[in-house]
Amino acid sequence: MIEDTIVAVSTAPGEAGIAVIRLAGPDAVRLADQVFRGRKPLGSSPPRFMRYGRVVDSREEVVDEVLAVRFEAPRTYTGSEMAEIHCHGGSVSARRVVEMLSGLGARLAEPGEFTRRAFLNGRLDLAQAESVLGVIRARSDRALSSAARSLGGELSEAVKNLRERLLSMCAGLEASFDFPEEDIPSPEKTEILPALEQALKEAEKLHRRCRDGQVLREGIRVAIVGRPNVGKSSLLNALLQESRAIVTSIPGTTRDVIEAVLTYDGVPIRLVDTAGIRQPSDLLEEAGIARTLSALKEADLKLWVLDGSRPLCEEDALVEERLQGTVFMVLFNKADLPKALDADEIRSRHPGKRFLGVSAKTGLGLERLKEEIVRLVTGEGVLEEACNASARQVEELRTAVQGISEALSAHSLDLAASCLRESRLALERFLGMNADNDLLDTIFRQFCLGK
Ligand code: GDP
Secondary structure, eight states: OOOOOEEEEOSOSSSOSEEEEEEESTTHHHHHHHHEEESSOGGGSOTTOOEEEEEEOTTOOEEEEEEEEEEOTTSSSSSSOEEEEEEESSHHHHHHHHHHHHHTTOEEOOTTHHHHHHHHTTSSOHHHHHHHHHHHHOOSHHHHHHHHHHHTTHHHHHHHHHHHHHHHHHHHHHHHHHOGGGOOHHHHHHHHHHHHHHHHHHHHHHHHHHHHHHHHHHOEEEEEEOSTTSSHHHHHHHHHTSOOSOOOSSTTOOOSOEEEEEEETTEEEEEEEOOOOSOOSSHHHHHHHHHHHHHHHHOSEEEEEEETTSOOOHHHHHHHHHHTTSOEEEEEEOTTSOOOSOHHHHHHHSTTOEEEEOOTTTOTTHHHHHHHHHHHHHOSSOGGGOOOOOHHHHHHHHHHHHHHHHHHHOSSHHHHHHHHHHHHHHHHHHHTTTOOHHHHHHHHHTSOTTO
16 A cells, blocks of 8 residues: 655644644655754654754744654554654644645645554554544543553454454354254254353453443433422532532423533543423423433433422323333432332332432432442443443444354354354454445544544
């Protein structure tokens, strides 16, 4: 593949100590040397040696005082020749240097193009490339360490390993049905059964680790639902300990969906307060209710808020109906007031759900609530093993798990083999083997410029 030379500012815009301009491609050093004046040109300096000097324009006028360095292929971020110019921060200097370099023939890089090249040159696999984004976007220590684990290749190794085993199991199965006259299907299947079960366990574990990583990065979406006046806005405020939602006692006035993010144990919890679900009395309220329903659909978890100081009413039942079949937790709010709600009746209708008495007014039970939200979505003690993964990758792993599990219950060997094949293909997509341009475009478009 023939590469051109690309250039971009790799540091964030705005005032800062330094700004780094990156060049990658066959002409990286030659172009850098056209603007750089040091004791020696970069081309005759050793690789990775920081050289002090100046950047000059076409009339040899000094633009900035800089440090410059070259990196020799293939041991560079992209795998091709690279150069960096570190000039003073602030947008003007770096922008001028980039303009000059592009005037000399470098092409402005697309977002994520450096990392894309790293992938295309085999420096990183797709799982690692995607975790670069995870490192950049990490908002907590935990999210960062999960991304670093994936970047280090731990995740890819595990996926590759699983893929190879599926490949050899498949080959074994295929060999047995290529010779049907031998008529030995059942022993073959029982033979690979333990290996298949083991593979399923591993695939499930990988899926869980990646899902946890996704949770760490993107947070848990929690929708607070309930009829008007049960204390949803108060609860949101209490959880945030600051006023973002208007707390009011007039039913149905909280019309907008309000979102706020807090973190618990390094996990972002995205709270969405929703307009009360009930018969709309006007258009504005109808709009609020429509948004509530979409927030509900997207939420990982719902908090069904009930007013513990009042008996259950018709409107509560309406909410309850909508919650059927979804993941939710029941909160008996206003626990500071005398109890009038028949909690046992609700418990008996929803076996297996979590119930919690809370008070938005006194703060009772709120710490516990945050803890349970995180635990409910991630399971216990597994966040330590979380791996950064994109939604796409989590989905591929889910497909892989499904394939193995279908292979286990398949009645015929060819069916089992074809399920395993599906599973293996999902793992290959996960790693970006044979990735097409559309997929790469979608992935790298999310990157920032200069990465
Ligand atoms: P929403 O319509 O569900 O959002 O309910 P609001 O948050 O507006 O609360 C309705 C009313 O209940 C307000 O007057 C709140 O002050 C009151 N309220 C909310 N939570 C509590 C609580 O835990 N204890 C008590 N005593 N009052 C509460």
